[in-house]
Amino acid sequence: MEKIRIGIVGYGNIGKGLETAIQNNPDMELVAVFTRRDPSTLKIKDKKAKVVHFCDAEKYKETIDVMVLCTGSAKDLPVHGVEFAKMFNTVDSFDTHAKIPEYLKNVNESALSSGKVSIVSIGWDPGLFSMIRMISNAVLPNGKDYTFWGKGVSQGHSDAIRRVEGVKKGIQYTIPIESAVERVRKGENPDLTAGEKHIRECFVVCHEGADKNKIEAEIKNMPDYFADYQTKVHFIDEEEFEKNHTKMPHGGLVIRSGVTGEEILHNQTIEFSLKLESNPEFTSSVLLAYARAAYRMNKEGMKGAKTIFDVPIFYLSPKSRDELIKELL
Amino acid sequence: MEKIRIGIVGYGNIGKGLETAIQNNPDMELVAVFTRRDPSTLKIKDKKAKVVHFCDAEKYKETIDVMVLCTGSAKDLPVHGVEFAKMFNTVDSFDTHAKIPEYLKNVNESALSSGKVSIVSIGWDPGLFSMIRMISNAVLPNGKDYTFWGKGVSQGHSDAIRRVEGVKKGIQYTIPIESAVERVRKGENPDLTAGEKHIRECFVVCHEGADKNKIEAEIKNMPDYFADYQTKVHFIDEEEFEKNHTKMPHGGLVIRSGVTGEEILHNQTIEFSLKLESNPEFTSSVLLAYARAAYRMNKEGMKGAKTIFDVPIFYLSPKSRDELIKELL
Numbered sequence: 263m264e265k266i267r268i269g270i271v272g273y274g275n276i277g278k279g280l281e282t283a284i285q286n287n288p289d290m291e292l293v294a295v296f297t298r299r300d301p302s303t304l305k306i307k308d309k310k311a312k313v314v315h316f317c318d319a320e321k322y323k324e325t326i327d328v329m330v331l332c333t334g335s336a337k338d339l340p341v342h343g344v345e346f347a348k349m350f351n352t353v354d355s356f357d358t359h360a361k362i363p364e365y366l367k368n369v370n371e372s373a374l375s376s377g378k379v380s381i382v383s384i385g386w387d388p389g390l391f392s393m394i395r396m397i398s399n400a401v402l403p404n405g406k407d408y409t410f411w412g413k414g415v416s417q418g419h420s421d422a423i424r425r426v427e428g429v430k431k432g433i434q435y436t437i438p439i440e441s442a443v444e445r446v447r448k449g450e451n452p453d454l455t456a457g458e459k460h461i462r463e464c465f466v467v468c469h470e471g472a473d474k475n476k477i478e479a480e481i482k483n484m485p486d487y488f489a490d491y492q493t494k495v496h497f498i499d500e501e502e503f504e505k506n507h508t509k510m511p512h513g514g515l516v517i518r519s520g521v522t523g524e525e526i527l528h529n530q531t532i533e534f535s536l537k538l539e540s541n542p543e544f545t546s547s548v549l550l551a552y553a554r555a556a557y558r559m560n561k562e563g564m565k566g567a568k569t570i571f572d573v574p575i576f577y578l579s580p581k582s583r584d585e586l587i588k589e590l591l
Numbered sequence: 592m593e594k595i596r597i598g599i600v601g602y603g604n605i606g607k608g609l610e611t612a613i614q615n616n617p618d619m620e621l622v623a624v625f626t627r628r629d630p631s632t633l634k635i636k637d638k639k640a641k642v643v644h645f646c647d648a649e650k651y652k653e654t655i656d657v658m659v660l661c662t663g664s665a666k667d668l669p670v671h672g673v674e675f676a677k678m679f680n681t682v683d684s685f686d687t688h689a690k691i692p693e694y695l696k697n698v699n700e701s702a703l704s705s706g707k708v709s710i711v712s713i714g715w716d717p718g719l720f721s722m723i724r725m726i727s728n729a730v731l732p733n734g735k736d737y738t739f740w741g742k743g744v745s746q747g748h749s750d751a752i753r754r755v756e757g758v759k760k761g762i763q764y765t766i767p768i769e770s771a772v773e774r775v776r777k778g779e780n781p782d783l784t785a786g787e788k789h790i791r792e793c794f795v796v797c798h799e800g801a802d803k804n805k806i807e808a809e810i811k812n813m814p815d816y817f818a819d820y821q822t823k824v825h826f827i828d829e830e831e832f833e834k835n836h837t838k839m840p841h842g843g844l845v846i847r848s849g850v851t852g853e854e855i856l857h858n859q860t861i862e863f864s865l866k867l868e869s870n871p872e873f874t875s876s877v878l879l880a881y882a883r884a885a886y887r888m889n890k891e892g893m894k895g896a897k898t899i900f901d902v903p904i905f906y907l908s909p910k911s912r913d914e915l916i917k918e919l920l
Binding site (some may be wrong): 277283285286287390394399401403404456522528529531533534547548551569574576578579585587 | 612657731860862864868880
C-alpha cells in the first residue's frame with residue numbers, strides 16, 4: 263500500500279499524540295518532526311522518522327503529503343498556518359474562535375497559491391462539536407444548543423493557578439453540573455450562564471510556608487477564570503499530585519433540544535458526548551483523519567482552505583466509498 | 592427570499608411530518624403532495640398546496656425544486672427513487688441496508704441522466720447514526736461500535752404482534768438494556784447479541800374471549816422477531832391503549848469505544864444519542880435539511896446520487912457558509 267507521508271510541526275502534547283496515532287493507521291507513515299529548537303536536542307520515539315528544523319521544511323515538499331500543524335493558536339498558527347500552506351497540504355487545530363474567519367481567509371490565500379488543501383480548526387471543539395452543533399441546528403431549527411465541557415483538565419485554568427504566588431503545582435478540572443445537564447436533557451431549555459453549567463475543581467501543591475487561605479481566596483476571586491464559578495480548592499501533597507493529577511482527561515457534551523410539530527409539539531433531543539482519557543491523543547486522532555481527507559481531496563484536484571463543514575466525511579476513512587456504504591451506512 | 596419548492600411523494604407518517612416540518616423552515620414551501628390514490632380523497636393541512644396524482648408529477652418539473660420521497664423501502668422506493676430521479680432532485684429514507692448499494696447505483700443512473708442530485712438513505716438510521724459510525728471509525732481505528740435502539744416503537748414488531756390471532760391492537764417498544772449500555776460506556780468492549788442489548792416490551796389489546804396465555808406464548812416464541820429476546824407482554828384494555836400507546840417515540844445511541852496510545856493505552860469514548868417524542872417528525876426534519884442540500888448542490892452544478900457520507904454539511908443549513916463558520920465552528 264502506498265502510504266500517506268505525514269510531517270508533524272511542533273512536538274508538544276498534540277505532536278506526541280500524533281506520532282502515536284500514526285502507528286494506529288497503517289495507511290500512514292511519519293516522515294519527520296519539525297521543530298524550532300536545535301533538532302539534535304529533540305528525541306522522538308519513531309526511529310525511522312527525522313527531526314528537522316523549521317527552516318528546512320521546504321526541502322520536504324516532494325516527500326511529505328500532509329503537514330499536521332501542532333503549534334499554538336495564540337501566536338504560532340497565525341504565522342505557521344499561512345506559511346506552511348504555501349508549500350504543503352496542512353491540517354491544524356486553530357481554536358481561537360473569534361479569529362477563525364480571518365485565519366481561514368489568510369490560509370485560503372496560501373493554499374490557493376500552492377494548489378494545496380488546508381483543513382483548519384480541527385479537533386473536538388472546534389471540530390466534532392462544531393459539526394454536531396451545525397447539523398442539529400439545521401435539523402431542529404426550533405431549539406436551543408448547549409455545550410458542556412468536562413470532566414477534564416483545562417490548561418488555561420491550570421496555568422492561571424500556577425501563576426498564583428505560593429503555588430508549586432496546580433491543576434484545574436472543569437466539571438459539568440449534573441443537575442443542569444438533566445434540565446437540558448428533559449427539554450426545559452433553561453437559560454444558563456457558564457457558571458451555572460460548570461464547577462471548577464482545583465488541586466494545589468503549595469510551596470513550604472505558603473498561606474493557604476490567601477491562595478484559596480486569590481484563586482476563587484480571580485476574574486474571568488474563577489470568580490463567576492462555583493470553585494473548589496483542594497490542597498494536596500506533591501506525592502498525591504504526581505500519582506493522581508498528571509493525566510490529561512477531558513470530554514464534554516453538546517445537546518440540541520428542540521421541538522417539532524404544529525398543534526401538538528414533540529420534544530426532540532440530539533446529544534453528542536466524548537469521554538476522553540487522553541485529550542491530546544484524541545485530538546491528534548481527529549487531526550490525522552482530516553490529514554487523510556486533505557491528502558485525498560488534493561489528489562482529486564481540490565485546493566484552498568476548508569473547515570469541518572466543507573469536508574465530505576467519506577474522505578476521513580482509509581476505506582473506499584463503496585466499502586463504507588456497504589458496511590456503515 | 593426565494594423559497595425552495597418542495598414536493599412530497601406519499602402521505603403516510605413521514606409525509607405528514609414533512610408537511611409540518613416545512614412550516615418550521617421559512618426558506619421552504621410545499622407545492623404539492625403526490626399520491627397514488629384519487630387526489631380528491633386526500634385531505635392535507637396546507638391550504639396553499641395541491642394534491643396531485645403520481646401520473647401528473649412530470650408537469651411539476653419546472654415548479655418543484657426537490658421531491659422528498661416518503662413511500663416504503665420494501666417495494667415502493669426501488670421504483671419511485673429511480674423514476675423520480677429522472678425528473679427531480681430527490682431525497683429519500685431508503686432503509687433496506689443490504690440493498691443500499693444496488694439502489695444507489697440505480698438512482699445514480701437516473702440522476703446523472705437528468706442532471707439532478709438525489710440523496711438516498713437519509714434519516715437517523717440509516718442517516719445520522721451512519722454518519723457518527725463512519726466518523727468515529729475513522730478517528731478511533733482501534734475500537735468497537737455499538738448501536739442500541741430505543742426506547743421506541745418498532746413498526747415491524749408491532750405489525751407482527753397484530754398478526755397474532757386474537758389480538759385486536761398491539762404495540763412493541765424496543766428498550767436498550769441499561770446494564771449492557773453501561774458496560775459499553777465503561778470501555779469493556781463486550782460481545783453482545785441483539786438480544787443481550789435489547790428488551791422487547793409489548794402492550795396488547797385482545798379480542799373478547801381470546802386466550803391470553805396462547806397469545807403471549809405465540810408472541811414470545813415468534814422466530815426472528817421475539818424468540819431471541821427477553822420479551823414482556825402486557826395485556827391492557829382499549830382505553831389504556833388509546834390513552835398511552837398511540838404515539839411514535841423512538842431514539843437510540845451509537846457508541847464507539849476505542850483506545851489510543853502505545854505503551855500506556857487510553858480509553859476514548861464517542862457517544863451519540865437521540866431521544867425522540869415523534870420518530871416520523873424527526874426523520875422528516877432530517878430529510879428536509881438534506882432536501883436543502885440537494886437543491887443547493889444541484890444549483891452549484893453537481894449531479895448524481897449521494898449518501899450522507901458525500902454531502903458537506905454546510906449545505907444543510909439555510910445560513911451561508913461564512914455565517915456558519917462565524918457562529919458555529
